[in-house]
Amino acid sequence: MTNMSLVTTFILLGLPHSPELDTLLFGIFLVIYVLTVVGNLLILLVIAVDPHLHTPMYFFLSNLSFIDMWFSTVTVPKMLMTLVSPEGSSVSFPSCVGQLYSFHFLGSTECFLYTVMSYDRFLAIRYPLSYASMMSVRMCALLATTTWLSGSLHSAVHTTLTFRLPFCGPNQIQHYFCDAPPILKLTCADTSANELVIFVSIGVVASGCFLLIVLSYVSIVHSILKIRTSAGRWRAFQTCSSHCTVVLCFFVPCVFIYLRPGSKEAMDRIVAVFYTVLTPLLNPVAYTLRNKEVKKALLKLKDKVVYSHSK
Numbered sequence: 001m002t003n004m005s006l007v008t009t010f011i012l013l014g015l016p017h018s019p020e021l022d023t024l025l026f027g028i029f030l031v032i033y034v035l036t037v038v039g040n041l042l043i044l045l046v047i048a049v050d051p052h053l054h055t056p057m058y059f060f061l062s063n064l065s066f067i068d069m070w071f072s073t074v075t076v077p078k079m080l081m082t083l084v085s086p087e088g089s090s091v092s093f094p095s096c097v098g099q100l101y102s103f104h105f106l107g108s109t110e111c112f113l114y115t116v117m118s119y120d121r122f123l124a125i126r127y128p129l130s131y132a133s134m135m136s137v138r139m140c141a142l143l144a145t146t147t148w149l150s151g152s153l154h155s156a157v158h159t160t161l162t163f164r165l166p167f168c169g170p171n172q173i174q175h176y177f178c179d180a181p182p183i184l185k186l187t188c189a190d191t192s193a194n195e196l197v198i199f200v201s202i203g204v205v206a207s208g209c210f211l212l213i214v215l216s217y218v219s220i221v222h223s224i225l226k227i228r229t230s231a232g233r234w235r236a237f238q239t240c241s242s243h244c245t246v247v248l249c250f251f252v253p254c255v256f257i258y259l260r261p262g263s264k265e266a267m268d269r270i271v272a273v274f275y276t277v278l279t280p281l282l283n284p285v286a287y288t289l290r291n292k293e294v295k296k297a298l299l300k301l302k303d304k305v306v307y308s309h310s311k
Contacts, residue, residue: 007167007186010096012089014082014176015273016266026083032281033076039284040065043294050297056135057124060117063144067113068280071106074099075276079176088172096178101159103177107254107275108205109151114247115209116143118216121243126223154205161197165189175269177276181257182268202258210251217244245286249279 017025043065047053078099081089091099124131162180168188175182180198184191224233253274 007169007171008093009171010091010093010178010183010186011087011172012078012082012091012176012178013172013174014079014088015269019086022083026080029076029080029083029277032277033072033080036072036076036277036281036284037069039281040069042298043284044069046294046297046301049301053293053297056120056140057117059140060113060120060144063147064110064113064117064283067106067110068283070102071110072277072280074102074106075177079277082176091178096173096183097159097163099178100162100180100183101155103155103179104158105151105155107151108154109147110250111205111209111254112147112150113144114243114250115212116147117243118213118247119143122216122220125220154201157201158198161194165191165194175272179272198258202254206251206254206258210247210255213247246279246283249282250275 015025044062047058047062047065078089078091120135123134127134158180162183165184165187166189167186170186173182173186180194184194224237253271256271257268
């Protein structure tokens with residue numbers, strides 16, 4: 001260990017692809033990133049300015065939009081840099097630490113938030129008369145604060161365990177951002193304990209959250225089926241369908257990457273695109289295009305902007 005060279009810079013190799021596709025992929029991912037940031041900013045703005053959207057559901061949605069905006073920002077710009085640099089994108093050791101912490105912080109917070117949002121929908125549909133008192137402003141703030149603090153703690157554990165290991169020389173990360181599994185392959189120490197912690201902690205968090213979400217929706221579907229009118233059932237199903245869609249797009253790739261034995265680097269990088277690039281874009285699309293209240297608020301906001309410019 002005494003002759004070990006200290007790694008000060010890592011090289012992100014990016015997505016596996018033919019060099020001829022660099023420009024095309026750069027354009028596609030740049031457009032997706034811009035749409036993601038603009039879409040989530042728009043949701044935050046609409047929820048902030050429209051009093052009708054100052055409800056628990058939209059409070060949690062604003063948290064989700066804020067997370068998605070930064071979740072995409074943590075990973076996509078570095079991916080774009082790997083597409084314009086044939087040798088990969090360099091990232092300093094401290095920056096890699098920061099990116100890994102931010103990625104797991106936002107990702108695990110989003111995981112907890114999906115669970116809270118399913119609980120909110122469960123209460124709204126199962127107990128409509130007492131919903132307002134059960135999901136008070138204080139309760140919403142408590143649930144949101146708990147998700148953020150839990151995500152921060154979860155990420156701190158993974159970041160600390162990963163970067164306490166020595167890095168001897170290989171510095172090429174087979175990914176487009178700093179994540180624990182590909183970084184562990186570069187260390188010159190035994191990583192079995194780290195891999196076990198990743199498997200157990202992410203397994204417990206992801207499986208636990210997903211199980212709670214499934215249980216919530218089993219109860220929700222049971223309640224919906226009791227609604228006498230087909231119109232009422234359709235409205236209730238529509239309220240929850242957007243959440244179910246984004247939950248599946250987030251959890252399935254995570255489980256595939258972190259909870260299966262072995263690791264295929266090329267496949268992991270491709271699958272990671274789903275929850276780092278596409279899911280943050282899907283959230284504003286799913287919650288706006290399929291939500292009448294948000295669409296009405298967007299139209300009112302547009303009318304206000306047009307009126308102010310015409311004066």
